[in-house]
Amino acid sequence: MSRTLPNVDLAALRQDIDRIDEAMHRLLMERGEIIDRLIAVKKTQESGSAFRPGREADMMRRLAARHRGILPLDTAESILRVIIATFTYVQAPYRVHADISGGDAPMRDSARFHFGFTVPYVPHASAAEVIAAVAASKGDLGIFRPDQGTASGAWWARLTGAGAPKVIARLPFIERPDHPAATPVFVVSKPVADAAVREIVLVSARVERWRDTVPAAISALGAEVLGSAGIAGGLSLLLSMPGTLTLAALEEALTGAGAGRAHLAEIGSHAARFVVPEAPSQGGGASSSPVR
Template sequence: MTDEALEPGSPRPTLADLRSDIDRIDRAMHELLMERGRIIDRLIEIKTQQGGGSAFRPAREASMMRAIVERHRGLLPLDTVEGIWRIIISTFTYIQAPYSVHVDVSRGDAPMRDSARFHFGFTVPCVPHLGAGDVIAAVAGSTGDLGMFALDGGPRADAWWTRLTPREAPKVIARLPFVERSDHPAGMPVFVISRPLADGGARDVVLEAVSLDRWRPDYPFALAAIGAEIVASAAERMGLGLLIARPGAIDPELTAATLRAAGARDVRSVEIGAHAARADAATLRPEGARGYREP
């Protein structure tokens, strides 16, 4: 019973009325979650009849989260809504096909634990590791687990992305948090990896592992001209390794060609995954520090 629903001259709702409304909404939300579970049960049955398929659908997840960001209004912090939906998505995925998340804690347990629990909740088991390389190895040896580590691979990292270059090696499927904002409660930028997905991947941003002869100052500017950026770099045995993110819509050969035009030699590039473009919360009008009102 909201103020907007009142007829002219009708009495304003009491605290008891408002609490009754809250109880009604709580019951409705719970019923909807249980209904979602029943639909997932039917989905599992259909997938089983059709020979299975990956439970991870990064493109669909990104579409759902983007729609939530675009329609969110009111006092409730966007972070809360994002966290609730991340847990709903991750938990129902777990119900379809149980999995664990292997997490690199070499940077410290607290920030990665916060990120893992914000994005995957408490139902999905989290397994700690020391280094991106160990996470990659654990995912490669699993039947359907995910891995998560910082964009730079953490303090123990070398050119970790080269471990993703073999065809059957794990690949990057997401970059989190999906909602970009400066004060995000789980704001550490992380990559999520899985064994190669047959379908359902998002390709707004493609990641390439690039090997070349050496560093040149023109690389960042040349890549920026095609919408690409260097995410990380590390020395390799025979030269330099770069992790480059480029728009998924451009020619796959353009990254290497751009580096050659900037003076690079012996350029070799291998795609190691892709992810959705993130949603920018700054496009919403802020109310205070954490909430958003309708523009």
């Protein structure tokens, strides 16, 4: 039995769409005018200090929480990401350096999804090259996979020191099944301490030895071993810990687990991942109700 549809004025609906499209464009131009005033106030054109990872994380959480309707969350997130990245570029031009040692396509997908096409994309052969490029720049970003493999060595040690680049984000921030840019990446920049979000803190640790008791000992504090590499005189570890945990407490746990003397240094921080669960099979699509 065919369903009878009410009379619909298609021309009127298309006029509504045109009205909304024009309103969005005008709002973008208005946003540009505000950014222009912001540039004049902050004088960031040469400083490369326009990145605000904490603010961006908050914006993405609010986007996911309020999203509804037939427009995929992927699309809404990407649009807002590109708007943020492009206006940041307008404030202080920058490039995105990417480690393509594990393949160019996933890194390019991540860069385009999160930063758009206006921001230049520069490929490199390793995470070490990316970190060096960011260190030598005025205000560029770098992206690379957290799981670099043993051949890359203790790449995180290159992020130690007050003036060295630091991790400022982990992408994708909004995680969900079938994300179009699902490859996990760290984002590094020159230090942005005043704008950093410290929900998860990353630590470079030098210890004398490995013990199988280490993971459980630090897990009890909410910390985790993300990577390890042999170095002269011991072992270098890449650790993550809650922002509420102190380095002293983490050091005590490592020593107590038998790792020997530990030397710890923060190498950055990022927001906790925001997970969108799969929708029930009868609902169709992904739910926009976030869980932590």
